[in-house]
Amino acid sequence: MQARLLLEDGTLFTGKAFGSEGESVGEVVFNTGITGYQEVLSDPSYCGQIVTMTYPLIGNYGIARDDFESIRPFVHGFVVRQHEEVPSNWRAQYTVDSLLKEYGIVGISDIDTRMLTRKIRHHGVMKAMLTTSTRRVEDLMEQLKASVLMTDQVSRVSTKSVFSCPGTKERVVLVDFGAKSGIIRDLSTRGCDVVVVPQDATADQIRRLAPDGILLSNGPGDPKDVPHAVRMIAELLGEFPIFGICLGHQLFALACGADTDKMKFGHRGGNHPVKDLESNRCYITSQNHGYAVMDDSIAGTNLIVTHINNNDKTIEGLKHAVHPAFSVQYHPEAAPGPFDSSYLFDDFLTMIRKFKQDRPGLPRQAEIIAARPNRQSAAEKGELAYAKK
Structure with missing residues (x-):
């Protein structure tokens, strides 16, 4: 035919x-x-x-x-x-x-x-x-x-309900904007208690799950088509450690006041060289994106560029100067592609542990919610019960 x-x-x-x-x-x-x-x-x-x-x-x-x-x-x-x-x-x-x-x-x-x-x-x-x-x-x-x-690709591919991949260590809330299974595999391999939430989860809904950290996943399309996610990230910034991947990286940048724009033909493949500006080391990365954070939009924000693309010098990594948050434009979970950058998941868990050590007197969010006046709906009480497990 x-x-x-x-x-x-x-x-x-x-x-x-x-x-x-x-x-x-x-x-x-x-x-x-x-x-x-x-x-x-x-x-x-x-x-x-x-x-x-x-x-x-x-x-x-x-x-x-x-x-x-x-x-x-x-x-x-x-x-x-x-x-x-x-x-x-x-x-x-x-x-x-x-x-x-x-x-x-x-x-x-x-x-x-x-x-x-x-x-x-x-x-x-x-x-x-x-x-x-x-x-x-x-x-x-x-x-x-x-x-x-x-323009609604994210809502098409995201999970419609909360689900968990139980683990015995840090609880990571994975916001599913179109998450690849490799992200869950990498977190689960490290013993994380992974809770996956829909792309339209609010800041309060995420708080009720009492995360130790939040991972913003990859996903399709223009990050500016997901404005509710930008608001959610801005609200939670500084309250929990945050790690963004691909679309999550772009949404993190928007939430911090930077800007994004469409690329001519994007980066898609498993052989893209990325330079770590702190170590001066080059990594070969797996990428799939058609939008990028604009270099001239970083000025005036609290963002620091950590990685650049060796081919076209576009921004490939960011970290926040004040809060425990960072992001990369490429895929540390690979699949397909090299696993050179899987260490970033370890860096995220190290960030979570340091954040908890620096704030030893901070009670878990679930306990804070439990101490509030009893105004939760039935659904909220159900989520609180899960958060206390």
Whole structure:
């Protein structure tokens, strides 16, 4: 079956269809990873995007259930040079084709992905339509021009209810803006009692869970589309140690008075060099973002730049000069990509422990709430009971 990829500038790519039949509209982006296509497909940060893999052979090692970064794929389309239908890997349980069919995602192969990538690098990311229909190109273009890219990706991918991954050590509230499973794995490996909350959780709801620290997760889209999260972070800043990853990094910056803007084509891949300005050491990092904190917006805030991208000098890390809070633009949990930066989770736990040592007389938040006049609703009492466990 034939599939077509139509860009908003009129460029048309015609290739072979795989995955589901149908059509979808999204922002076309590229990822430079040689491996890790399954983790890319299941990264919630790609919600609303048609992903192009620059490595030419995709599907050769199949799909393994254990390698998912979320419960399902969220991409709006998948573009590859060569799609391998018969994987060769003892861990493979099924194919990329069957995965895309299961979740209604259109794929296209046998197109010039190098040309597509060069076009995106030159002109920037753009709106596109991926379709298996036989409609006239003029009709497709008319529909594409009339379509509007989504702005509610975070609410689409975030958990709808609170859940926990019990541990015996520090309680970390993970605010799910589209969190990858790797973040929970890294925290759980370190014994943390992880409580995952929805993206619209309020400061009071988080306080009632009595966290030792708060982790702001990665996620899709423009951070300015999540203003309620910025307000929540600003309210909790200084009250609890905070660690932001990717979208969480951008939201942390906004909450501190800095600004963000859209990049020309973003950073997506597992080979991005980042320089730690304190140690002067370079790390190879996994990244997936289309927005960045603006360098000229840091002046006048309490933010200190800790990391920069060695390629384009964009900001990759921040810390607060007064409060126990820091963030990075890249993914220390990797998956896919190198695990060079996993030490940041240890730094976060060290920050939590130091914060508690510096304030030994501070009672847990749950005890503070329990001492207040009895005005809690039934739901609040339920959350308080959980916080006291």
